[in-house]
Amino acid sequence: MTRFIAHLDMDAFYASVELLRYPGLRGKPVVIGGPRRPGGENPVRALREYSGRGVITTATYEARKFGVNSGMALMKAAKLAPDALLLPADFDEYRRYSRMFKDAVRALAPEIEDRGIDEIYIDFTALVEASAAEGAPDPWARARVLATDVQRAVRESTGLTCSIGVTPNKLLSKIASELDKPGGVTVLRAEDVPARIWPLPVRKINGIGPKAGAKLEALGIRAIGELARADPALLVAHFGRSYGAWMHDAAHGRDERPVVTYSEPKSISRETTFEDDLHPVRDRERLSRVFTGLCVKVAEDLARKGYVGRTIGLKLRYDNFKTVTRDRTLAEPTGDAAAIRRAAGECLKRVPLDRRIRLLGVRVGSLSRPGGGG
DNA sequence: TCTGGGGTCCTAGGACCC
């Protein structure tokens, strides 16, 4: 049976929330990133004044014209767009707007899957069928109307715009929502895949990242259509049975995953990158203080969300960006900062400390609700 | 001036049990 699945993506979400606060910045190149300065009044400054290890979380469309984008180091972005304005990220505020837009969508279409702070999948199937009597004869036309209704609801509740793709599955909708940004609605049927999807680069498929993309390129496969026409046996040979077969299906636009409206967290973690790499011996005290602080924060997060966990993990990144992890599973779950610190401390003893340290992180997994059966 | 922070899922080997 045909499903009608939407993917909604907020347009330049963090930056757009900031523009509501600082309307004077509208139309200017603005970049969000870097840590929040405690106590500062107007945090807006030119990107060229930045120094540190932060990356861009969001750039306005005006800033993107300079070639900067999410994930780029701010220091590098400062070279490309020194006059762009830099604002620190304010995640509490973005989470507030996230709740607002999701509540507005839920009031119209309750079947929502959360995919992070600024995007969701929506299952329109039941609503499209229910509107058969009073709407247009073509169900896809009715799905488009639903999408524009959702856009309007989001705009009225938050003042923000979003882009929506509507297709028979999540994979295609995720691609489609990007095709007419910002503010567009893109409707794609299965028969539109060759014309609309196949010309796109393979990296547009959610699940094909930098590594797989480069490997495909080396095989001479750049467009999704080339991936669709590739010999499945060749893909399996290079990427393994599961991933190779999935890739081929994805290129044909096949995806049966349901919209999942509820899920429990699997782990809760905190990590921090130091402004300068720390020496494991000389900076031992500072390292230890930060370490304990991370454990306390994780414990607070667990308590606030109502979880305890059995597996305590440590993450360490060296100055050469190599990352190691160690973990230890306890007999009983805990949410106690001191117990987490003890277990993570044992993990630290199993890791080589012969290089400077760039990042330290603490994670708690195998979560359960305290007193609950798991 | 390289490369944040919070997540999920997958793989693979070894231990251990039946």
Place this chain on the structure above:
DNA sequence: TCTGGGGTCCTAGGACCC
């Protein structure tokens, strides 16, 4: 004395996503 599978748990690393 030698030889099986299968299943689950734990651990480490890596790819990927927002």
